[in-house]
Amino acid sequence: MKQGILVRTENVISADSCINYLLDRPKMEMVGLGLLYGKPGLGKTTYAKRMAFSKGYVYLRLEATTTPKAFAMELLSNLYKRFGLGEYIPYGTANNLFKLCLQSLEDHPDTIIIIDEIDYAFRHPQLLGAIRDIVDETTAVVILVGMQNAKDRLSQINEYYFDRCNVFYEFKAVTKKDVGQLCRDILEVPFAPDVVDYVHFNSCGNLRKAMKLIHTVEEIGKHRKLAKVSQADLQV
Numbered sequence: 001m002k003q004g005i006l007v008r009t010e011n012v013i014s015a016d017s018c019i020n021y022l023l024d025r026p027k028m029e030m031v032g033l034g035l036l037y038g039k040p041g042l043g044k045t046t047y048a049k050r051m052a053f054s055k056g057y058v059y060l061r062l063e064a065t066t067t068p069k070a071f072a073m074e075l076l077s078n079l080y081k082r083f084g085l086g087e088y089i090p091y092g093t094a095n096n097l098f099k100l101c102l103q104s105l106e107d108h109p110d111t112i113i114i115i116d117e118i119d120y121a122f123r124h125p126q127l128l129g130a131i132r133d134i135v136d137e138t139t140a141v142v143i144l145v146g147m148q149n150a151k152d153r154l155s156q157i158n159e160y161y162f163d164r165c166n167v168f169y170e171f172k173a174v175t176k177k178d179v180g181q182l183c184r185d186i187l188e189v190p191f192a193p194d195v196v197d198y199v200h201f202n203s204c205g206n207l208r209k210a211m212k213l214i215h216t217v218e219e220i221g222k223h224r225k226l227a228k229v230s231q232a233d234l235q236v
């Protein structure tokens, strides 16, 4: 099966429109902040990483232990890499590092930054504040990616933040059309249309589960050297 492809699911198409909406906003009136959120396994991280790779967005992933300083360091080294300024090992206070990030973003308008696992920032007001400064002080588009309840939590934690967020999109369960697209783009063995029904039904809208099932289809097709895999082959 083919790897590393970003299949254009309905969620991918909608997330793309969110980014385009923010890029086209009236920049003097609106900040470039958006939130993508949703249940596990719907393709949020894959979208963020693969778009970052193909379009040159900056992708950062927060971790349980990410401090404001660690965030500033990671952002700065990513920005330097992105702008071709070479490998840079940032040093200095969190405040200075952060100022360098703002400077770099001012020099490169409309930079797109995606911050995955934003839920980890919810208990760090300083970290949330730093991200807010980026959108308030530069033209960067900042896309936060979080869990299913991220939107509600953000509104509870910080009303000002929530108010600045100009686009929200909740990733939905994958549709049968998405699964069909996934099978066509990824599978390297021929398959009957009922395989799409099988994968769709058993994955319950979750792409992570769908990928495992697609892998099984591929394995069965290859091992048994089938001319075409059909649902009957998967059920034995």
Ligand SMILES: Nc1ncnc2c1ncn2[C@@H]1O[C@H](COP(=O)(O)OP(=O)(O)OP(=O)(O)O)[C@@H](O)[C@H]1O
Pocket (backbone or CB within 6 Å): 005, 006, 007, 008, 009, 012, 038, 039, 040, 041, 042, 043, 044, 045, 046, 047, 147, 207, 208, 211
């Ligand atoms: N658009 C896509 N094209 C191809 N494969 C995809 C796509 N989206 C998701 N996948 C596959 O589904 C798996 C699960 O997706 P991903 O990890 O992006 O979900 P997530 O929404 O970030 O989940 P979590 O909330 O648990 O972090 C990926 O490892 C990848 O194999």
Ligand SMILES: [Mg+2]
Pocket (backbone or CB within 6 Å): 044, 045, 046
């Ligand atoms: Mg994820």
